[in-house]
Amino acid sequence: AQTVTQSQPEMSVQEAETVTLSCTYDTSESDYYLFWYKQPPSRQMILVIRQEAYKQQNATENRFSVNFQKAAKSFSLKISDSQLGDAAMYFCAYRSLNYGGSQGNLIFGKGTKLSVKP
Amino acid sequence: EAQVTQNPRYLITVTGKKLTVTCSQNMNHEYMSWYRQDPGLGLRQIYYSMNVEVTDKGDVPEGYKVSRKEKRNFPLILESPSPNQTSLYFCASSLGDGYNEQFFGPGTRLTVL
Numbered sequence: 001a002q003t004v005t006q007s008q009p010e011m012s013v014q015e016a017e018t019v020t021l022s023c024t025y026d027t028s029e030s031d032y033y034l035f036w037y038k039q040p041p042s043r044q045m046i047l048v049i050r051q052e053a054y055k056q057q058n059a060t061e062n063r064f065s066v067n068f069q070k071a072a073k074s075f076s077l078k079i080s081d082s083q084l085g086d087a088a089m090y091f092c093a094y095r096s097l098n099y100g101g102s103q104g105n106l107i108f109g110k111g112t113k114l115s116v117k118p
Numbered sequence: 119e120a121q122v123t124q125n126p127r128y129l130i131t132v133t134g135k136k137l138t139v140t141c142s143q144n145m146n147h148e149y150m151s152w153y154r155q156d157p158g159l160g161l162r163q164i165y166y167s168m169n170v171e172v173t174d175k176g177d178v179p180e181g182y183k184v185s186r187k188e189k190r191n192f193p194l195i196l197e198s199p200s201p202n203q204t205s206l207y208f209c210a211s212s213l214g215d216g217y218n219e220q221f222f223g224p225g226t227r228l229t230v231l
């Protein structure tokens with residue numbers, strides 16, 4: 001079974017600085033999808049960025065980018081020019097490419113709480 | 119507006135009193151799912167459905183039931199709630215393909231006394 005590990009329960013960053021959140025996963029599959037979700041105090045789950053494992057190029061969405069290292073099974077999230085609104089819980093998630101049955105499920109890490117200091 | 123709705127948003131109940139949390143999506147998604155979120159544990163899947171009349175257990179199904187009679191609705195049923203089911207519950211939906219974004223509802227905060 002796949003597992004997702006976020007080793008940093010809490011992180012802090014100064015406004016306008018850059019921060020990197022770590023995520024590692026374990027799988028025997030060669031193709032899959034990886035996601036980062038943001039959960040602000042409102043509790044809403046918001047998709048930040050996603051990556052297809054068979055694509056070499058790291059995904060980027062404005063100030064958010066990932067460092068995907070497939071061999072190391074690592075999927076870190078970099079937030080540039082941090083803003084106060086980035087303060088939230090961030091979850092890394094894995095989903096199998098082979099949609100069908102439980103393989104279609106999102107498997108979440110335990111989350112990293114990010115604080116942004118003004 | 120494309121969205122997933124859940125009701126109620128907050129619920130306090132007592133042990134053993136049957137309850138239903140409704141979930142509805144207006145995006146014609148095939149895939150729907152229920153998660154519970156507990157501090158330090160992240161989100162864990164309870165049940166999922168790949169289409170109408172097709173449901174299956176997730177990682178933590180004990181004490182829960184679901185049904186999928188219509189494509190848009192996926193209610194979560196707790197027939198005899200217990201205090202260990204106190205949690206934050208999320209419904210989510212997506213198109214069938216795994217790359218597609220799962221859209222989450224706003225969450226239901228359930229307290230079982």
